[in-house]
Amino acid sequence: MKRLLTPSAKYEIWLSLLRQEVSMAEAATAAGVDRSTIVRIWQVAKEGALAALATSKPGLGAMPLRVSRYWLRAKPLPTCIVGPNPRGDWSR
Secondary structure (H helix, E strand, C coil), X not given: CCCCCCHHHHHHHHHHHHCCCCCHHHHHXXXXXXXXXXXXXXXXXXXXXXXXXXXXXXCCCHHHHHHHHHHHHCCCCCHHHXXXXXXXXXXX
């Protein structure tokens, strides 16, 4: 019967291979899968990493961009929560 691995299990296998803690044969035996499965996990992880690196840009990452877009769409909070009053001071 075919054994399915969770994404987190695949990630842990990939990390152990990357760190050279185990060989592919050892990882396959420990996970209870065929060595070709471990080879495929390695290939998919490598392709995914290369694709992610190819699209990444230096400077601001994706997270600050998502946060800034969130704040542009967000409704303003009452000034008593977020900062100074309309005069520019913090007194209430």
